[in-house]
Amino acid sequence: MVSYMSDSGIKVRPCERRDIQAALKIFRDGCIDNSQDIFRVFLHRQTARLYISIIAFVAWVFFRSFAISGSVIITTVAVMYVVSYIKSAAYAKRRMMTDLRDIKRNYMDSRKAEMFIAEDDGEVVGTATVSAMKVDSTALELQTLSVSRLYRRSGIGTMLVAAAIKYGKSNRYEKIMSHASESQMAAQRLLEKSGFKIKSRKLTSFFPFFRLYNKVYCYRLRESE
Template sequence: MAPYRIRQYEDRDYEAVRAIFAQGILEHVPAGYFHVLMRLQVQLFFWGLFLAVLVASGSLLVSLAALALTVTGSWFGLRSMWTSYVQQALRSDLRDIRRTYLEAADSCLWVAESDGAAVGMVAAVLPEDPSQRGSALELKRMSVAREYRGQGIARALSMTVIRFAQERGYSTVVLATSMVQFAAQHLYERLGFQKVRERSPSALARFLQFSIFYYRYEIPGAR
């Protein structure tokens, strides 16, 4: 097990942090695609397409080709959606990390460092929901490089955010994660986060029964 330490972000971490975030998000594409394929409405759509082409063309080969193209296209379409999310983050809060996380009030970004390199990251920011301002901080951008997982780094990063919030007088830490980020859900629930709601971010997400889970952690002893 390689030793690591948690420290505040430094400008030399810029490219590593952006890469860790992007890789961490995009690795969930297969799980997201599997989720989509398992939806009954999607399977009915594929079968309907197959039968419609079969009836129209009279060719089993053409029908199979149409189905294969549609399945393949849906993979690239889904990957494009996840990629767009990554690009949006890289153009917004992760474009000027120092300004977003180190110069803003009650915000910070930390990295886990091992062998002189950043191998994990997490941030704390004021929540987007105005009703949570003043009582909660949001845990955001959690990611650990694949080869460094299983060492307790994600747990240590999470606890760093919790302590940061507690030191600044906040009583709650909130976060959001997608329904296919299973390891993240397991980690947060083991730490004591409670899932308080779930929401589909778009009409397409509702159709595909894809949700974002929202978690809340009440800091013990906080007022």
């Protein structure tokens, strides 16, 4: 059983039945917060600005009104924010309808998966899940990692990743895989700081004219021993 406590009093341990609802809330909140990061990436893309400019120009050609053109820009940006939120919420719901729907069966009672929680004085403040990959029996996947808003940038993410690594070593896996999109800068820094190496990059569609880069990471357990 992987369980330890930091000098600050934060304890990382396997999830128990009493932790499930709090862990799900932290995961759901993390997904929603990521929608804001996706939106910021969108606003910084030159292609996004170009499309918004074209839409605004078309509105000006039709109506010959800068007020209407400006309103179109605001509406377009607002729609993109709403879409970011809806897609992030849909991802959270999809995960909560699959493996996270029955945490006890899929993680707590499983020999090939584990959910870790971080707690501070009895309060759940972070969660992470790992499970054996179906396509590679020698590999684990770090599937989710979420930290409560008030506890971010306090080392809890590092502790949860360390717990996943320790779990992988104790169960004799050869590697741990994970991924992070370009909107998840904090997750990228955390994985790289923890010793994960970038294995590949891929593009995933988000809007019809907006795609996100996803980095696939690998941590070699055997080489690190």
